[in-house]
Amino acid sequence: MTNRIDEAFKTKPIFMPYFPLGYPDLETSIDVIEALAKNGADLIEVGLSFSDPLADGPVIQQATQIALEKGITIKKSLAAVKELRGRGVTIPLILMGYYNPMLAYGLEKFIRDAKEAGADGFIIPDLPMEEAEEFTSVAGELPLIQMLAPTSPDERMEAIARNAKGFIYLVSVTGVTGERREISNDLGDLIQRVREHTSAPVCVGFGIGTPEQAQQVGQLADGVIVGSACVKTIGGSEQPVETARLFAKNFRSALSNTPKT
Amino acid sequence: MTTTLLPHKFGTYGGQFVPETLMPALIELEREFVSARKDPAFNAEFDKLMASFVGRPTPLTYAKRLSEKLGGAQIYLKREDLAHTGAHKINNALGQALLVKRMGKKRIVAETGAGQHGVASATAAALLGLECVVYMGSVDIARQEPNVFRMKLLGAEVRPVESGTKTLKDAINEAIRDWVTNVRDTHYLLGSALGPHPYPTIVREFQSVIGREAREQMLMDAGRLPDTVIACVGGGSNAIGVFSGFVKDEGVELIGVEAGGSGIASGKHAARFGDAEKARVGVIHGTRTYVLQDEDGQIAETHSVSAGLDYAAVGPEHAMMRDNERAFYTSATDEEALNAFQMLCHTEGIIPALESSHAVAEVIKKAPTMRKDQVILVNLSGRGDKDLNTVIKELGS
Numbered sequence: 290m291t292n293r294i295d296e297a298f299k300t301k302p303i304f305m306p307y308f309p310l311g312y313p314d315l316e317t318s319i320d321v322i323e324a325l326a327k328n329g330a331d332l333i334e335v336g337l338s339f340s341d342p343l344a345d346g347p348v349i350q351q352a353t354q355i356a357l358e359k360g361i362t363i364k365k366s367l368a369a370v371k372e373l374r375g376r377g378v379t380i381p382l383i384l385m386g387y388y389n390p391m392l393a394y395g396l397e398k399f400i401r402d403a404k405e406a407g408a409d410g411f412i413i414p415d416l417p418m419e420e421a422e423e424f425t426s427v428a429g430e431l432p433l434i435q436m437l438a439p440t441s442p443d444e445r446m447e448a449i450a451r452n453a454k455g456f457i458y459l460v461s462v463t464g465v466t467g468e469r470r471e472i473s474n475d476l477g478d479l480i481q482r483v484r485e486h487t488s489a490p491v492c493v494g495f496g497i498g499t500p501e502q503a504q505q506v507g508q509l510a511d512g513v514i515v516g517s518a519c520v521k522t523i524g525g526s527e528q529p530v531e532t533a534r535l536f537a538k539n540f541r542s543a544l545s546n547t548p549k550t
Numbered sequence: 551m552t553t554t555l556l557p558h559k560f561g562t563y564g565g566q567f568v569p570e571t572l573m574p575a576l577i578e579l580e581r582e583f584v585s586a587r588k589d590p591a592f593n594a595e596f597d598k599l600m601a602s603f604v605g606r607p608t609p610l611t612y613a614k615r616l617s618e619k620l621g622g623a624q625i626y627l628k629r630e631d632l633a634h635t636g637a638h639k640i641n642n643a644l645g646q647a648l649l650v651k652r653m654g655k656k657r658i659v660a661e662t663g664a665g666q667h668g669v670a671s672a673t674a675a676a677l678l679g680l681e682c683v684v685y686m687g688s689v690d691i692a693r694q695e696p697n698v699f700r701m702k703l704l705g706a707e708v709r710p711v712e713s714g715t716k717t718l719k720d721a722i723n724e725a726i727r728d729w730v731t732n733v734r735d736t737h738y739l740l741g742s743a744l745g746p747h748p749y750p751t752i753v754r755e756f757q758s759v760i761g762r763e764a765r766e767q768m769l770m771d772a773g774r775l776p777d778t779v780i781a782c783v784g785g786g787s788n789a790i791g792v793f794s795g796f797v798k799d800e801g802v803e804l805i806g807v808e809a810g811g812s813g814i815a816s817g818k819h820a821a822r823f824g825d826a827e828k829a830r831v832g833v834i835h836g837t838r839t840y841v842l843q844d845e846d847g848q849i850a851e852t853h854s855v856s857a858g859l860d861y862a863a864v865g866p867e868h869a870m871m872r873d874n875e876r877a878f879y880t881s882a883t884d885e886e887a888l889n890a891f892q893m894l895c896h897t898e899g900i901i902p903a904l905e906s907s908h909a910v911a912e913v914i915k916k917a918p919t920m921r922k923d924q925v926i927l928v929n930l931s932g933r934g935d936k937d938l939n940t941v942i943k944e945l946g947s
Contacts, residue, residue, distance in 0.1 A: 340848040341719060341834060343726045344569045350713060362846045388567060389832045393847025415567045415833065419558075438571035440733060445574065463571055464731035 293381040293409050294432070294455045297331045298490045302507035302547055304329060304540045305492060307385060307516035308523065308533075309336030310369050311361025312352040317529055319369050319376075324533035325519075326378040329541025334412060334514065337366050337386030344414040346467030348517040352524055363394045367406045374407035381409040383434065383455075388415050388424075397427050410434055410455050418449050434458050439479055443486075450487035456512065457491045459483055467517045468498030472505050480509050500543035507547040515540060555584045558747035561873060563866035566746040568726075568836045575733045580748040582653050587755070592648065599644050600759060603677065604634045606641075608760075610767035613928075615897040616913075623920035625913055626772065627930045628764045628792060631902065635670050637932030638760060638788045639741055643670035645756030647678050650737045657681040657732065660739040661725040663690055663718035663784070664858035664905060665697025666932055667741030672706035674739075682706040685724040687717040690857045697936050715851050718784075718861045722835050742785025743865035746836030750866055754790045761795020764927060776927035778803040778916065782908040783879065784820070784858050786865035788931035793877060803878070806868060807912045809854030810881035818853035822864040823872055823879040831869075839866045855884035855940065856904035858932075882911035888944055890914055891934065903932035904940065 297303055306325050310318045322333055338353035338361050345353070363386075370382055384403055391399045391413070403411070410432040416424060418435070425433050432454035437446055440463055450457060461476055462469060473479075476493065483491050493506050494514030503513045519536060526532035554577075559565055566576055586592040600606040609632060613625040630638035643660075650658055658680050662668030668684040675682035684701055688710045691698050701708050714720040722745075729738040743753045768776055779796050781789035783806035796802040811819030822829045822840040828850055832841035842850040842862040854860040871877040882890070890910035894902050902910060909928050917926055934941070 340714060341723050343723045343835070344730065346727070354714075357848060364846075389834060389841070389843065389849070390847030392832055393830065393843060393845065414569050415836070417566060417568060417570050417573050419566050419573070436570045438569070438573075440571050440574045442574055445570075449570075460569075460571060463733055465727045 294332070297381050298456065298511060301490070301511045302544050303331035303512040304503070304537070304544050305332045305334060305512050305514045306330050306519040306537065307334040307336055307514065308519055309338055309349070309353050309356050310366045311338060311356030311359055312520070313355060313524055313529065314359050315361060315365060315369065319372055320530045321523055321533040322373055323376050323378055324530050325537045326373070326380050328534045328537035330380060330537050332381045332383065332512070334383050334385040334516070335370060337363060337384055337390060339387035339390055342387060344465055346465040346517060348521045349466050352520045363390050363399065367402050370406040370408055382407065383410045383412055384408050385412040388413050396424060400428050400431065404431055412458060436460060437483055439463055443482065446483060447486045450483060450489070453487050453489040455489070457483060457487060457489050458514070459491050459493050459510070460495045461493045462496050464495065466495055469496035472496070472502050476506065477509050500539045503540050504543045504547050507544045513544060554747060555580055556748055556751055560750070560867045560870035563837070563839050563869040564747055564750060565838050566836060567833045567838065568746045569730060571730050572733060576746055576748065578653065579649070582649055583748055583752050586649055586652055592652070596645055596648055600641065604640050604644065605632065606759065607763040607767070608632050610764060610771055612771065613898050616894065617917070619897055620914060620917040622917040622922065623777065623924040623926045624772070624922065625917060626768065626776065626925065626927045627900070628760060628927060630760060630788065630929060630931045631900065631906070631933035635666070635673050636935065637666040637670065637903065638757060638791060639667040639670035640673065641759055641791070642741065642753050642756040642787060643667065643674040643739060646737070646739045646752065647674035647680060650680060651678055653737065655735055655737045657736040658739045659683045659685065659725045659728045659736055660741060661718065661721040662686050662741065663721065663860060664856065664903070665690070665694040665701065665936060666858060668706070668708070669697050669700050669704070671739050671741070672701040672704035675706060676704045683728065684708050685711050685721040685728070687711045687715070687721050689716040690718065693940055694857055694936055695939060718857065719849060726835070741787065743787045743790045743867060744785040744835060744837055744839070744863060750837065753787050754794055754867065757787050757791025758794040760788065760791035760929060761793060764792055765795040768927060772925055774925065775799055775802055776925040777920065778805060779927045780805045780807065780909045780912050780916070781929040782807045782859060782905050782931060783864060783868060784809070784861050784905065786868045788929050790865060790867055792929040797876060804876065805912060806877055806879045807908045808879060808881040809856060809859035809908060810883040810886070811853040813883055814881065819881065820852035820854045820860050820862065821881040822862070824881045834863045837866050839863050839869045855887060855944065856908065858903070858905040859908060880912060882908040886911040888941065891941065900930070901934040902930055903934045904937045906931045
């Protein structure tokens with residue numbers, strides 16, 4: 290099997306939107322993710338909903354709450370990933386969710402079914418390095434994407450980056466997910482600190498809401514993660530699938546025109 | 551790979567399931583706590599405040615008329631309801647607030663269910679000159695209004711939480727979100743023996759004063775250790791505090807009482823150990839423990855007449871003590887707790903908190919099955935003034 294993640298990073302910076310399955314309903318979310326994938330997304334974070342998403346801001350809280358009210362489950366989410374593969378989506382799909390629903394599903398079964406469905410890896414915000422072994426010991430070749438934060442001291446960065454697989458998810462701000470008006474001036478330094486410890490691609494998330502901000506971050510990072518803005522723009526639209534198409538195109542073209550530094 | 555200074559797990563429970571942004575803060579907190587506990591000046595300041603501000607030691611009261619009425623074991627009450635602010639929560643709030651000063655942080659955030667921890671945090675913040683924001687579910691704000699007013703009087707900002715079930719678990723989510731955002735200058739003053747390491751250990755240590763005092767007082771007043779120690783268990787801070795004084799006394803039976811709500815079969819309860827169908831080991835709010843959840847791992851809605859016990863998970867040390875059978879856990883329904891509430895009012899002239907009334911409810915079941923020369927110690931974790939609105943509604947005036 291070719292590694293879809295490594296493949297995705299051949300042309301950088303990559304565009305990495307997040308969208309939760311089941312929002313605003315399951316069928317629409319599958320169509321939206323397909324539209325994102327076929328119009329410029331290089332990798333998609335596919336959201337798995339949880340009742341208590343403590344790393345998320347209001348936009349993603351609300352969207353995942355609606356998804357749960359409409360009956361999304363892990364099982365349906367994995368079936369949706371499979372459906373996306375069936376529709377010819379070939380970019381990497383990373384499952385992003387909290388730990389408890391995965392434990393409840395059964396870790397080994399979850400990882401086996403995720404792989405079988407066509408997922409390429411996992412992002413679990415409440416599973417720091419200290420607690421990751423239980424998961425990684427059964428994850429096989431599917432990577433658990435490691436997260437770094439502005440508060441991570443150098444020794445933690447080194448320890449975390451040393452074991453990085455796939456790419457590094459760098460949280461650009463201290464805080465929960467959600468758009469910010471400005472990109473931090475310190476981002477360049479922060480990315481530089483991470484690069485000292487790893488040759489893995491560094492992708493930046495939290496707070497990036499516009500194509501202009503994406504371009505700004507794209508000058509520094511290998512990938513740009515857009516979550517809340519993507520969920521809000523598409524979820525709030527009368528025609529979510531069409532909006533998703535445009536959203537992906539706009540960000541893709543902004544990133545393709547990123548000036549080289 | 552873990553390099554914590556203190557054990558970060560209780561058997562297979564506990565741990566640190568938090569976003570990376572918070573890990574450095576947890577590491578700093580642990581380091582500060584370990585160094586503070588070795589520092590005579592810190593301990594002296596804590597002890598002084600416990601005596602001169604909180605009013606410790608809290609008394610041990612022999613409940614003569616209640617004992618006679620139940621006709622079995624002799625019942626003693628550890629009077630945490632007489633601690634300043636009206637509950638045991640102040641012990642931990644002051645301890646952590648002193649740590650905050652030590653760490654040089656200026657702002658605390660806290661969650662609260664019944665409002666007792668919020669009031670204790672607001673009080674500690676006022677005493678030590680810290681900014682204080684308390685998150686409280688809007689459902690709890692409605693049922694614990696007097697405490698909301700107290701927090702505001704004490705200078706705290708009370709932020710209503712409208713997400714999820716609008717109760718304690720959502721208040722914790724919101725407090726954690728605030729903490730993630732402001733972690734550089736803000737401390738999360740967690741009020742119960744749960745959350746990520748080192749919180750369960752820190753909270754137990756600051757609450758262990760209850761058990762130390764109670765053990766000494768039992769030996770003085772009753773001339774012996776109790777046969778049974780009973781405490782209510784929400785997150786489990788008052789229970790772990792009193793249990794810690796007796797955990798090495800193998801002959802002393804430890805009983806934790808969860809909120810049975812409308813009864814286990816009704817599904818409307820917060821009995822994490824009592825519901826074999828809905829309670830499974832999981833991860834919530836940074837810790838691995840027993841969690842009430844649905845098949846898909848979504849955290850279940852809970853119910854209790856007492857806001858302080860209305861929570862889907864239980865402190866990880868209790869999970870361990872339950873597994874290794876050092877402690878036993880049972881539950882009392884809303885109705886049983888309300889009956890116990892009234893009985894203690896009538897027989898002893900003490901209005902207990904609805905949380906503590908769950909412990910008294912277990913005493914009412916247990917004492918008559920014991921001999922008159924046996925002794926029960928109950929931790930009366932708080933007073934019931936805050937609950938009068940609820941009780942009036944439930945019982946009619």
